[in-house]
Amino acid sequence: MKRILVALMGxxxxxxxxxxxxxxxxxxxxxxxxxxxxxxxxxYGSYIVNADKSLVSGPTALSVISCTSAxxxxxxxxxxxxxxxxxxxxxxxxxxxxxxxxxxxxxxEASSTVAGANLLGGRITAGAITxxxxxxxxxxxxxxxxxxxxxxxxxxxxxxxxxxxxxxxxIDLKDPLLGSLGTITLNGQEKRLVNGTYQVSTTAVRxxxxxxxxxxxxxxxxxxxxxxxxxxxxxxxxxxxxxxxSTKASLLNGLVGSGATAxxxxxxxxxxxxxxxxxxxxxGVLTAGAATTNTTGTxxxxxxxxxxxxxxxxxVTGGLVTVDAIKAETSxxxxxxxxxxxxxxxSTFTNLKIxxxxxxxxxxAPNTVVQVPGLGQVTLHKVVKTxxxxxxxxxxxxxxxxxxxxxxxxxxxIGYSRSGVRD
Numbered sequence: 001m002k003r004i005l006v007a008l009m010g011x012x013x014x015x016x017x018x019x020x021x022x023x024x025x026x027x028x029x030x031x032x033x034x035x036x037x038x039x040x041x042x043x044y045g046s047y048i049v050n051a052d053k054s055l056v057s058g059p060t061a062l063s064v065i066s067c068t069s070a071x072x073x074x075x076x077x078x079x080x081x082x083x084x085x086x087x088x089x090x091x092x093x094x095x096x097x098x099x100x101x102x103x104x105x106x107x108x109e110a111s112s113t114v115a116g117a118n119l120l121g122g123r124i125t126a127g128a129i130t131x132x133x134x135x136x137x138x139x140x141x142x143x144x145x146x147x148x149x150x151x152x153x154x155x156x157x158x159x160x161x162x163x164x165x166x167x168x169x170x171i172d173l174k175d176p177l178l179g180s181l182g183t184i185t186l187n188g189q190e191k192r193l194v195n196g197t198y199q200v201s202t203t204a205v206r207x208x209x210x211x212x213x214x215x216x217x218x219x220x221x222x223x224x225x226x227x228x229x230x231x232x233x234x235x236x237x238x239x240x241x242x243x244x245x246s247t248k249a250s251l252l253n254g255l256v257g258s259g260a261t262a263x264x265x266x267x268x269x270x271x272x273x274x275x276x277x278x279x280x281x282x283x284g285v286l287t288a289g290a291a292t293t294n295t296t297g298t299x300x301x302x303x304x305x306x307x308x309x310x311x312x313x314x315x316v317t318g319g320l321v322t323v324d325a326i327k328a329e330t331s332x333x334x335x336x337x338x339x340x341x342x343x344x345x346x347s348t349f350t351n352l353k354i355x356x357x358x359x360x361x362x363x364x365a366p367n368t369v370v371q372v373p374g375l376g377q378v379t380l381h382k383v384v385k386t387x388x389x390x391x392x393x394x395x396x397x398x399x400x401x402x403x404x405x406x407x408x409x410x411x412x413x414i415g416y417s418r419s420g421v422r423d
Contacts, residue, residue: 030139031139032101032102032103032104032105032106032139033101034139035105035106035137035138035139036069036235037069037106037137037232037233037234037235038067038068038069038232038233038234038235038236038239038268039065039066039068039069039070039073039099039106039108039231039232039233040065040066040067040108040231040233040268041064041065041066041097041098041099041108041109041110041229041230041231042062042063042064042065042066042097042110042228042229043061043062043063043095043096043097043110043111043112043131043227043228043229044058044059044060044061044062044063044093044095044112044227045058045059045060045061045079045090045093045094045095045112045113045114045225045226045227046058046059046060046082046090046093046114046117046223046224046225046226047059047060047222047223047224047227048084048087048090048221048222048223048224049221049222050217050218050220050221050222051218051219051220051221052218052220053259054218055084055085055086055087055218055221056259057082057084057087057090058082059227060079060082060090060093061077061078061079061093061094061095061112062077062095063075063076063077063095063096063097063110064097065097065098065099065108066239066241066268067239067240067241067268067422068099068239068422068423069235069236069239069423070099070422070423071099071100071101071106072099072100072101073098073099074096074097074098074099075096075097075098076094076095076096076097077094077095077096078092078093078094078095079092079093080092081115085216086214086215086216086217087119087120087217087221087223088117088118088119088120088121088124089117089118089119090114090117090119090225091114091115091116091117092114092115093112093113093114093115094112094113095110095111095112095113095228096110096111097109097110097111097228097230102136104136104138104139105136105137105138105139106136106137106232107134107135107136107137108134108135108230108231108232109132109133109134109230110132110133110134110228110229110230111130111131111132111133111228112130112131112132112204112226112227112228113128113129113130113226114128114129114130114204114225114226115127115128116128116129117129117205117225119207119223120173120181120207120214120217121214123156123157123173123175124154124155124156124157124173124184124205124207125153125154125155126151126152126153126154126155126205127151127152127153127154128150128151128152129149129150129151129152129204129205129225129226130148130149130150130151130204130226131147131148131149131187131202131203131204131226131227131228132146132147132148132202132228133145133146133147133200133201133202133228133229133230134146134200134230135198135199135200135230135231135232136232137198137232143193143198143232145191145198145200145230146200147167147187147189147190147191147200147201147202148202149164149165149186149187149189149202149204149226150163150164150204151163151164151165151186151187151204151205154186156171156173156184157173157174157175157176161186164187165186165187166186166187167187167188167189168185168187168188168189169185169186169187170183170184170185170186171183171184171185171186173207175213178211178213178214179211179213180210180211181209181210181211181213181214182207182208182209182210182211183207183208183210184205184206184207184208185203185205185206185208186204186205187202187204188201188202188203188204188206189201189202190202195234196233196234197231197232197233197234198231198232199229199230199231200229200230200231201227201228201229201230202226202227202228202229203224203225203226203227204225204226204227205223205224205225205226206222206223206224206225207221207222207223208220208221208222208223209221209222233268236269236299237299237303237336237337238299238303238334238336238338238421238422238423239268239269239421239422239423240266240267240268240269240270240297240299240303240304240305240420240421241266241268241305241389241418241419241420241421241422242265242266242295242305242307242330242332242389242417242418242419242420243263243264243265243266243295243307243416243418244262244263244264244293244294244295244307244308244309244328244416244417244418245260245261245262245263245264245275245293245309245413245416246260246261246262246277246280246288246291246293246309246311246414246415246416247260247261247280247282247286247288247291247311247412247413247414248260248261248412248413248416249282249285249406249410249411249412249413250410250411250413251406251407251409251410252407252408252409252410258280258282260416261277261280261288261291262275262276262277262280262291262292262293262309263275263293264293264294264295264307265295266295266297266305266307266419266420267295267297268297269297269299270297270298270299271296271297272294272295272296272297273294273295274292274293274294274295275292275293276290276291276292276293277290277291278290279291282404282405282406282412283404283405284317284403284404284405284406285316285317285403285404285405285406285412286314286315286316286317286412286414287314287315288311288313288314288315288414289311289312289313289314290311290312291309291310291311291312292309292310293307293308293309293310294307294308295307295308299336300336301336302333302334302335302336303333303334303335303336303421304331304332304333304421305331305332305333305419305420305421306329306330306331306419307328307329307330307331307417307418307419308327308328308329308417309326309327309328309329309415309416309417310325310326310327310328311323311325311326311327311414311415312325313325314326314395314414316375316395316397317374317375317403317404319355320354320355320372320374320375321352321353321354321355321372321375321378321395321397322351322352322353323349323350323351323352323353323395324350324351325349325350325351326348326349326350326394326395326414326415327346327347327348327415328347328392328393328394328415328416328417329345329346329347329348329392329417330343330344330345330346330347330390330391330392330417330418330419331343331344331390331419332344332388332389332390332419332420332421333421334421338423341387341388341389341420341421341422343385343389343390343419344390345366345383345390345392347381347392347394347415347417348362349361349362349364349380349381349394350362352364352380354370354372354378355372356372356373357370357372360380364380364381365381366380366381366382366383367379367380367381367382367383368380368381371400374401374403375397375399375400375403376397376398376399376400376401376403377397377398377400378395378396378397379393379395379396379397380394380395381394382394382396386420388420388421388422389418389419389420389421389422390418390419390420391416391417391418392415392416392417392418393413393414393415393416394414394415394416395412395413395414395415396411396412396413396414397411397412397414398410398411398412399411399412
């Protein structure tokens with residue numbers, strides 16, 4: 001059902017979509033606990049990006065549960081307010097996601113709350129912003145879902161908007177002096193069933209800049225606040241997890257100083273993925289050579305996830321840290337019927353050197369930590385294991401002073417590989 005309302009500034013669109021249902025049916029003797037499904041649930045406070053990725057903030061306060069069939073799982077996150085250049089201020093964000101066994105089946109829930117926002121020089125202001133999404137699968141095999149958005153004290157170009165905007169309300173962001181700058185979508189909702197995966201997604205506020213005119217903002221800038229997504233996926237014997245990348249820098253204020261290069265994920269249901277870059281640079285911090293990430297996953301005869309990231313050459317801050325080659329390589333495997341997960345780490349350095357630390361070389365022991373003057377804390381071949389996964393970061397640097405384009409406290413990761421298997 002679609003209705004078009006001509007109202008605020010001549011551009012309000014309402015789209016209301018009813019819940020989808022599956023044509024499948026199961027035996028009436030099935031109990032809620034026996035309902036089979038996988039879960040993929042996520043929520044974040046804000047995500048801000050422009051077309052050429054020269055500005056990226058978030059996803060902030062990201063909470064995720066994915067690649068699992070287990071109920072009773074929860075994940076929460078929060079982050080302090082962030083000030084994004086040329087965009088504005090986004091308040092404290094808190095998110096939560098969970099998987100549930102209900103009296104009628106199984107459910108995925110996601111929630112995102114942002115304390116407030118002041119965007120585009122005050123053209124858009126709001127108090128608390130909340131979105132929730134839920135997806136259910138019943139004992140009869142039917143799917144249903146719910147979306148909800150509330151936005152307190154919302155004003156667009158000085159005009160107040162109701163606390164519960166209609167689903168998929170679109171407003172023309174028409175500045176009196178600059179003209180139409182783009183659109184703002186409120187209470188964005190989606191429900192869909194595709195190839196056995198049922199998805200319910202809610203975006204409380206989305207701003208898309210479609211015209212130049214605001215200082216520092218490029219055409220294509222996309223601002224999303226209060227995003228929650230709940231997915232129910234086809235069941236399988238086990239789920240593969242993991243990812244790999246070459247370089248990444250994260251700032252204390254929630255901005256991404258340099259996004260992950262050569263990033264490739266492990267596919268939950270098996271298969272391969274590949275990413276490569278000719279080189280990477282974080283201005284004034286590091287230069288890196290060609291990099292490739294390969295991931296593979298199999299479900300038979302064993303469940304196995306493998307991630308290999310290779311990096312040809314690294315130079316950090318004019319030679320404080322140099323490496324001829326880095327390989328971050330992990331794998332995780334187990335029988336489809338369950339049991340112990342076998343974890344492997346075959347990562348290596350070639351000709352590793354740190355200025356002032358003659359004893360550090362390519363055979364350095366895992367989880368070696370050194371304090372490097374002019375740089376900060378450096379962890380070499382960092383390994384983190386759980387009962388079902390292994391994560392390797394070949395070089396992790398936490399800056400104790402501003403270096404190049406990165407401020408104090410920034411974290412730099414180089415040569416990353418994570419592999420896992422879970423129910």
